[in-house]
Amino acid sequence: MSPAASLPLSGRSFLCFVGADYEDLELWYPRLRLIEAGARCVVAGQESGMTYRGKHGYPCQAEIPIHGIQTTDWDGVICAGGWMPDRLRRDREVLRITRECAETGRLVAAICHGGWIPISAGVYRGVRVTGSPGIRDDLVNAGAIFEDAAVVVDRHFVSSRRPDDLPDFCRGILSVYGC
Numbered sequence: 748m749s750p751a752a753s754l755p756l757s758g759r760s761f762l763c764f765v766g767a768d769y770e771d772l773e774l775w776y777p778r779l780r781l782i783e784a785g786a787r788c789v790v791a792g793q794e795s796g797m798t799y800r801g802k803h804g805y806p807c808q809a810e811i812p813i814h815g816i817q818t819t820d821w822d823g824v825i826c827a828g829g830w831m832p833d834r835l836r837r838d839r840e841v842l843r844i845t846r847e848c849a850e851t852g853r854l855v856a857a858i859c860h861g862g863w864i865p866i867s868a869g870v871y872r873g874v875r876v877t878g879s880p881g882i883r884d885d886l887v888n889a890g891a892i893f894e895d896a897a898v899v900v901d902r903h904f905v906s907s908r909r910p911d912d913l914p915d916f917c918r919g920i921l922s923v924y925g926c
Contacts, residue, residue, distance in 0.1 A: 754785025770829035771801035823854025826861030836867035
């Protein structure tokens with residue numbers, strides 16, 4: 748057996764949304780962890796090839812455009828925080844992708860302010876979640892069941908509060924796939 752075949756997420760593909768002022772660690776840490784576990788993890792932005800700067804200055808180039816993504820090609824989506832989600836949640840395609848992933852049992856993982864995207868997609872009603880204390884009211888008003896925890900896993904929804912929770916966040920994502 749080849750080493751790649753023994754990786755727990757071999758054959759799975761995930762999207763990571765990117766935009767201006769994304770939280771650097773909240774995009775890169777899960778992306779690299781998923782790749783390490785054998786997954787294909789592609790960065791999607793509003794413009795393919797555009798380089799976006801994180802809140803702390805780290806660059807990230809969008810590999811594919813958000814518009815036109817077919818969710819059947821993906822096992823889920825990662826919504827990093829920063830100020831990026833406040834902009835991306837206004838994009839109908841971002842909301843469609845998130846909604847379709849949620850409705851078909853694909854991973855919807857959000858950390859910190861990344862929860863704004865599933866909120867605006869209307870997929871958190873009755874879902875146990877956590878997030879940045881700054882969006883707690885938004886989560887509750889969207890019908891989510893808020894828990895103050897490092898990670899909350901509710902079926903195919905995974906959420907965390909802040910960069911310090913990233914190890915738990917990634918373990919939560921892996922747990923959705925039995926890893």
